[in-house]
Amino acid sequence: MDLICLTLAGSRKTGFTDGQGEGVRFSKPASSCLLPDGTILISDSRNNALRRLDLLGNSETFAAQETRDNLLEPTGLALSPTGDMLYIADSGHHRIRAFHILQKKLYTVAGAGRRGFKDGKGLAAEFNNPTSICVASDGSLFVGDEDNNSIRIIDTEGVVSTLIGGGTINRQRSNSSSSIKRVYFRDGDAKVAALNSPSGICLRDDGLLIVADRNNHCIRAYRDGIVQTIAGIPQVAGFQDGDTKVQLSKALEDDPTAYSVVVNAAALFNKPCAVAVAQDGSVLVVDMGNHAIRRISRDLRKVSTIAGALPMLVGTAERTLSQQHQYNISNQQQGYQSSGRIQQNYMNPTILAGEIAVRARGQSGFLNGLALGGARLYNPRWITLVGSAAIVIDQGNHAIRLLTFDPNALSNNKLQDQTNKYLGIDVYTHFTKTFISA
Secondary structure, three states, rough: OOOOOEEEEEEOEEEEEOOOOOOOOHHHHHHHOOOOOOOEEEHHHHEEEEEOOOOEEEEEEEEHHHHOOOOOOEEEEEEOOOEEEEEEEEHHHEEEEEEEOOOOEEEEEOOOOOOEEEEEHHHHHHHOOEEEEEEEOOOOOOEEEEHHOOEEEOOOOOOEEEEEOOOOEEEEEOOOOOOOEEEEOOOOEEEOOOOOOOEEEEEEOOEEEEEEEEEHOEOOOOOEEEEEEOOOOOOOOOOOOOOOOOOHHHHHHHHOOOHHHHHEEEOEEOOOEEEEEOOOOEEEEEEHHOEEEEEOOOOOOEEEEEOOOOOOOOEEEEEOOOOOOOEEEOOOEOEEEEOOOOOOOHHHHHEOOOEEEEEEEOOOOOEEEEOOOOEOOOOEEEEEOOOEEEEEEEEHHOOOEEEEEEOHHOOOHHHHHHOOOOOOOEEEEEEEEEEOOO
């Protein structure tokens, strides 16, 4: 049975209109979460609103009186373990808010309402464009503080502390001079680890905190005070399925000219911006720059593509290599230059008879159909698992898309009865197989 992509609501046109299906209008939807009644809540960021959508595509504005004039570009959403409290990343106000669903009251959990980077309790703490939230089993909150390049944690008493990173871009003093250089990427101890626009986070049942490190083009993980890269090559954008365990630094020690060979074997991403965990423990990745949904296997060893256009070869460029252009693992500089008009940020170099074959990012668009290879997305931003399906926030198309194995999903109510199940997908070449537990 093949995974297909359908449109649940929206049709590329921006606006603010409730209704059904193609008649619904959003403006840069950013995130979603599953509510206890089985409906989907959408953060409609440019409309400064929350929208509720059922699984037949019917939309209404959620808690309009309580939230419409009190949120500014809301993004990340998360539900409390008890299901009665909705947490909101109020990005434009640089705050974390809480909405009590039964009492219909909006609270500020933390944040002074201005840009900054400060730990503390409640309103004394400062954030800088927080965009994602996930909730631990004890009720504490993990926050992706995107423009501070940090992961913050809010305990059940409302005290904010920094888990990963140190605000803005980490800085370290150069050994050769007294100058300070910016560090965009570093694994290791969480207090000195460096992120670059962490825009999505999720928590696996085994305690692994997974981070979509968007501008480093890779997926990071935190456990027991240590940050490590689990997929992608830091600061190398591309679109390629493959191995997550390529040892780049070791390969370059053995052969300093081996950069493109190493990249050719590795999984590559292009601005991954959100992550979600399937019931089988695999990790679904929203690969925004490639307009695709990717999957990292449960053992964190393989990356495959499950939705969106397949990568396409767009040309070749002459390869030039000199000592000064070699890849330097310490400062993460791209090690190859190309002739011709090719944007370096999107290169995926592969040695072909003395040339570099350049594979562009995935193709954008707005098409329904077979999820892998047939459907088109445009800057997808978020993914939420719903029963045997997944909701994708197709931000560039101002639409909500549905990944499902049921081609009649929008004409029946099967999905509404399956919200206690989760999507698990394995991809072998161009075929999909589902793992859905009862």
